[in-house]
Amino acid sequence: MPKSKSAYSIPTKKQKPDTYIFVVWVDNEAGVLARVVGLFSGRGYNIESLAVAEVDAVKNISRITIVTTGTPQVIDQIRLQLTKLVPVHKVAEFKREDKGVIFKEMALFKVVGKRNKIQKCLNACKKFNPVILDETKTSAVIQITALRREIDKMNKKLKPLGLISTSRTGAVAMTRGAKIFN
């Protein structure tokens, strides 16, 4: 390794990154998603998945759910930096392992093949509330809702059974029980 000639410090040892889910309530206005996403890319944070939609048409509030990885220090920074954005109302964050929170993603699988193959696919998806949204003699579109890694797994598993196209959402989150995020 060459000698240091840098005016900047040398990177120090990094802690292990963990997966976190951020939920951000924002004013639903032009450019707000760009602000949030730009913050992530500008400061070198990671986005694994993103889900966003308006949740309150009267108050004009959108809810953004972002899955990210980072060390506790980075996660702290993400929360604090997000909170500073003017259109952001509140920010909540959860560890992926958090038992008090439900995380879900949805996926659409297009399977092409004979009936028995499609049936095999449906069986394989049984645990994840499969719904057939479209069906022809040689194809089906199957919807499932599951965790990220479960969808990853199904994605692999269905390939040999005729899966030709996958479309999936980012994760969305909701706390268990009667309480809500504050």
Add this chain to the structure above:
Amino acid sequence: MPKLFTGAEIVFKCLEDQNVEHIFGYPGGAVLPIYDELKNHPSIKHILVRHEQGAGHAAEGYARSSGKPGVVLVTSGPGATNVVTALTDAYMDSVPLVCISGQVPTHLIGTDAFQECDTTGITRPCTKHNWLVKDINDLSKVMHEAFRVATTGRPGPVLIDIPKDIQFAKTKYKKPYKEKKLNGKSHNKFSQDQIDELVKLLSKSKKPIIYSGGGVINSGPKASQALREFVEVTGFPITSTLQGLGAYPGDDNQFLGMLGMHGTYEANNAMHDCDLLINIGARFDDRITGKIDEFSPNSKKVHIDIDPSSINKIIKVDLAIVGDVTSVISKVNKTIAKRKNGHSKSNKSNIAKWWEQIEKWREKDSLNFVNSDESIKPQHAVQRLYELTKDKDTYITTEVGQHQMWAAQHYKFNKPNRWMTSGGLGTMGYGLPAAVGVQIAHPEKLVIDIAGEASVLMTMQEMSTAVQYNLPIKIFILNNQYMGMVRQWQELLHEKNYSESYSEALPDFMKMAEAYGCKGIKADNPAKLNDKIQEMIDYNGPVIFDCHVDPNENCFPMIPSGKPHNQMILGPNDQEEKKIKGKGKALV
């Protein structure tokens, strides 16, 4: 029926309601309706710059020297892109700016129209917030909110992009709301418990140090006052970042000088060895901390900052107090006064040994340099400038580089808002336009830009602005014909390979002064330096002072790369002993 106003009229009504007196700008197609309206508002004076970057820096100088937000008015496309450097600079140094840019008419947005650019997209990462006003009914609300965002909390730049058709459209005018909280975001979030904990730490500490920053300046003159009381009552040593200079008197004995990469030996060693570090309104910048792993290893760390995201960003602290410096320090002072019963005295005796140690470090006299009869040493030039101007309530701006560090080291500031320098972004070309803005805010005061010849050429055209408004700014150029800081790094770290850091064809600054219609003074003889500086000060008008200095001088002391605070290189004598050794070059 209420009176209807055009968008352009509303812009000015808002500026009037926000007590704006000066705007810095440059006209163009997409802002012509606003410029057309200018004549109807005599309380607002427009300063015509020569380049939009100059407008931005001038507004920064204006804001930092006056405590009021700086206002910039530029056209669409190139007008907006030219101001990006200044916005980024203001963002890094927390300077309140409100930039109004023209935009192509709404129906042309997105069509690559003439002088169209995605201004809000380009400026999103370099502003606190920005707005594209697509509905005339939003304009007055947005304008007022822009001022609120720029000036509250940690200050910073904002931008309002106004399409030309909105400037023509008519609507009712809405006055600003009073004190509405931004999404419920209040800025003082500390509790008396935290203050009590801090006071407890103060009384226990044997080796304390206060490290103050630009946040003290931004919090207003009362913050400096409170800080002075705090330092006096505790008897603690205090050091300051580049941006914090002036918050505490530079010639006071408790002041250890600036810290960081080119800070004093005593300040950096005290930071390293202390047992209590109190950061007041600073952000542990990488020029300050040196090597993070070995930064102040044995201290309890307290961080007072208005911006929660500054806390634990770089250095983990033991006690974080989120709030405005004035409120926090005043509370601390009050708490100390309440408990005074012998406490503060006993603490002063506690730290007597610490002061002895500091005095030993001081004896190194780390800012010393070898003076010369033959050539002007740049440090000597700054010292002479200080001696001849210190009784005048002088305002100093700088460019970026060696001269900037020499100015910070050798010019002593006793009041806040007298020192305007580009610290975070390090923008060469900042000082001259900033001086223009400072002089606008303080027409009767002496304003000097301590400059380098390379930096000043980047925004030289603003001399024309100074001449137009007869602003008697003094451009004090330490001319060493090199990009001095670049040359220094090349000398110390790149085997003296002076790649492209020498300026082959510098202009004759005397002729340049003449061409601009201001006065030129040249100094190359140390014996005549005093007289020449005096001549500059006495001249009532803008001056370009071409001070030829020793081209090979380096800026010391210095923390070399990858080193902690207690391993500084001192002057030329010390250098032979401690050759720079580092691990892993990666960046720059």
